[in-house]
Amino acid sequence: MIIFALIFAYMAFYVYTYVRREKIEFYEVPEGSIVNDQRHTGIAFRTETVKYTEQAGNVNFYLREGKKAAVGTRVYSVDETGKLSELLAEKTDGSVALSRDNLTSLKKQLSSFSQTFTENDFKTVYDTRYTLDSEVLEYVSVDALKNLDSVVEEMGVNFVQVRADQSGIVSYMVDSLEGVAPNQVTEEMFDRSGYTKNILKSGKLVGVGEPAYKLVTSSDWSLVFQMTEEDAALYNGKTSLTVKFAGKDLKTPGAFSMITGGDGKTYGKLDFSKYMEQFISDRFVDFEIITEEVTGLKIPKSAVTDVEFYLIPKEFLAGGGKGFLKETYTENGAGAVLVSCDIYNADDTYYYVDAGENSEFKPGDYLVKENSQDRYQIGAKAAVTGVYNINKGYTDFRKVEILTSSDEYDIVARGTDYGLSVYDHIVLDARAVRANGVVIYQ
Numbered sequence: 090m091i092i093f094a095l096i097f098a099y100m101a102f103y104v105y106t107y108v109r110r111e112k113i114e115f116y117e118v119p120e121g122s123i124v125n126d127q128r129h130t131g132i133a134f135r136t137e138t139v140k141y142t143e144q145a146g147n148v149n150f151y152l153r154e155g156k157k158a159a160v161g162t163r164v165y166s167v168d169e170t171g172k173l174s175e176l177l178a179e180k181t182d183g184s185v186a187l188s189r190d191n192l193t194s195l196k197k198q199l200s201s202f203s204q205t206f207t208e209n210d211f212k213t214v215y216d217t218r219y220t221l222d223s224e225v226l227e228y229v230s231v232d233a234l235k236n237l238d239s240v241v242e243e244m245g246v247n248f249v250q251v252r253a254d255q256s257g258i259v260s261y262m263v264d265s266l267e268g269v270a271p272n273q274v275t276e277e278m279f280d281r282s283g284y285t286k287n288i289l290k291s292g293k294l295v296g297v298g299e300p301a302y303k304l305v306t307s308s309d310w311s312l313v314f315q316m317t318e319e320d321a322a323l324y325n326g327k328t329s330l331t332v333k334f335a336g337k338d339l340k341t342p343g344a345f346s347m348i349t350g351g352d353g354k355t356y357g358k359l360d361f362s363k364y365m366e367q368f369i370s371d372r373f374v375d376f377e378i379i380t381e382e383v384t385g386l387k388i389p390k391s392a393v394t395d396v397e398f399y400l401i402p403k404e405f406l407a408g409g410g411k412g413f414l415k416e417t418y419t420e421n422g423a424g425a426v427l428v429s430c431d432i433y434n435a436d437d438t439y440y441y442v443d444a445g446e447n448s449e450f451k452p453g454d455y456l457v458k459e460n461s462q463d464r465y466q467i468g469a470k471a472a473v474t475g476v477y478n479i480n481k482g483y484t485d486f487r488k489v490e491i492l493t494s495s496d497e498y499d500i501v502a503r504g505t506d507y508g509l510s511v512y513d514h515i516v517l518d519a520r521a522v523r524a525n526g527v528v529i530y531q
Contacts, residue, residue: 114517115479118509121387123493123500126333126377127320129357131312132278133374134271135365139263139303142167142295144249149291150302154261155366158253158304165301168248202336257304261289262370267303271313275352279315281373288370310365312374313348316357321347323380324357332359335375339364383493385500386509392476393499394519396486398433398441399450400469406440407459413442416455416464425457434473434488434507444470445524476509477516477524484522487513 142148146167158164202217253259264286266278277283289302312332316324324330324345333340343359350356368374407414412429430449434441442450454467474491477484487509489501501509509515516522 113479113521115514116389116392116517118386118388118511118513118515120384120503120511121498121500122382122384123387123495123498124333124379125381125383125493126379127323128335128375128377129314130279131314131359131374131376132266132274133368133372134266134269134311134313135305135369136307136309137260137267137303137305138255138257139267139300140164142297142299142301143251144169145296146248146294148289148293148295148301150261150289152259154259155369156259157256158259159256160253162253163250164253164259166248166250167295200336251301253304255304255306257306258366258369260303260305260369262372263287263289263300263303264372266372271311271358272348273351274313274356275350276315276354284372286372305365305369308365309360309362310368311361312343312359312376313350314357314359316347316355320357321355324378330359331379333377333379334368335377337367339367340379381493383500385492386489386503386511387498387500388476388489388509388515389517390494390497390499391518391520392515393474393489393491394476395472395474396433396524397444397470397472399444399448399467400439400471401442401456401467402438402465403435403440404463405456405458405465414457414459415450416457432507433475433486439471441471441473443524447524477519477522478509479514479516484516484524486524487515 144167146169148165148167150165151163152158152165198217264284269278287300289300295301324347327345329342330345331340332343341361341364343361346358346360347355348358401413405413408427412427414425415428417424417426428449430442432440432442442448444450450467452468456465456467457463458465473486473488475486475488478487479485488505488507489499489509490505492500492502494500503509503511
């Protein structure tokens with residue numbers, strides 16, 4: 090009973106100390122990358138022509154935003170009496186369901202808006218709402234109009250159908266910049282507080298000579314953006330830049346040039362030959378220019394620390410690379426003993442060995458060069474940047490070579506001597522441990 094009581098007391102004490110001991114959080118090293126980029130807002134320029142109404146009445150559209158119209162394609166109709174609008178209202182009273190593709194398109198727009206929204210630009214909430222309202226109405230009315238031709242003829246509704254006189258992509262977003270060329274841009278145009286755009290909707294009453302829609306007749310488009318002196322120096326001499334668009338999973342190269350605007354200032358200009366349809370409803374486009382993308386092993390900045398090591402000249406390595414000859418003194422005189430130790434780094438001249446309290450060497454110790462009378466006194470130190478590896482259950486310092494950094498992470502070189510490998514476990518907070526200490530991690 091006494092023996093079992095002692096065993097129980099030991100186990101209880103062990104469990105108590107285990108529970109009370111501070112747990113060390115670890116991080117599994119993955120491969121990753123950090124992109125260094127510059128963020129800009131550009132004004133989109135397209136080859137676009139506004140089409141105006143020739144007759145007053147209620148307008149109803151047959152094509153959705155961003156769809157291509159061939160020559161002769163029915164784009165919209167103008168109803169002088171309003172009977173067509175009433176008939177559409179009866180047919181779209183809630184009984185028409187949106188298709189899966191329609192819902193997917195709306196969800197993508199909402200997702201893109203949520204990712205790019207900032208409180209400083211709250212008016213974009215209303216722009217997005219109008220765009221979605223217009224698109225939903227078009228989804229419903231387009232489907233209804235396709236099946237109403239025979240009914241309309243029977244009822245004798247007087248309406249005029251307008252067809253496209255040239256091919257192009259249809260847009261119902263009209264603003265005051267359709268006739269502006271990229272080299273006419275000015276600094277005031279980037280002030281969104283004074284910018285307004287009109288989104289045309291089905292069922293709206295229009296007069297003669299009012300905008301009905303616009304056609305974009307080329308897939309080529311441009312973004313003009315402001316640049317600081319640092320930007321101009323960074324992009325100088327480049328003819329192509331890689332662009333990532335905010336809120337969209339889209340990265341593409343664009344032909345880059347510098348132009349002089351209407352106010353005499355220098356602006357950046359990016360030319361694209363595709364993806365125009367995805368931005369046809371936008372005049373201002375937020376994007377990032379990727380200036381550098383560095384790949385390697387991705388580690389948290391909190392895991393990185395600097396540790397000092399003793400410096401030992403490489404020529405003092407002895408015993409076939411097993412250690413160093415440490416000078417000793419006995420009653421029989423001076424001698425040397427081979428001391429094995431871990432090496433944590435090496436450069437062209439020195440090996441770096443442990444300088445902590447458990448080190449095999451102390452300041453003032455002498456090392457002897459093998460097969461020589463040369464001696465070296467321990468003392469010189471240098472710091473190495475690294476992390477604590479805990480694959481073996483204790484903290485083992487590993488050197489890292491930082492390639493680039495972000496606010497929270499570093500990208501370090503892989504495949505280096507005395508370094509890390511992918512999937513290594515390292516201490517998340519280097520300040521919480523010390524070298525060569527046993528750790529309990531969670």
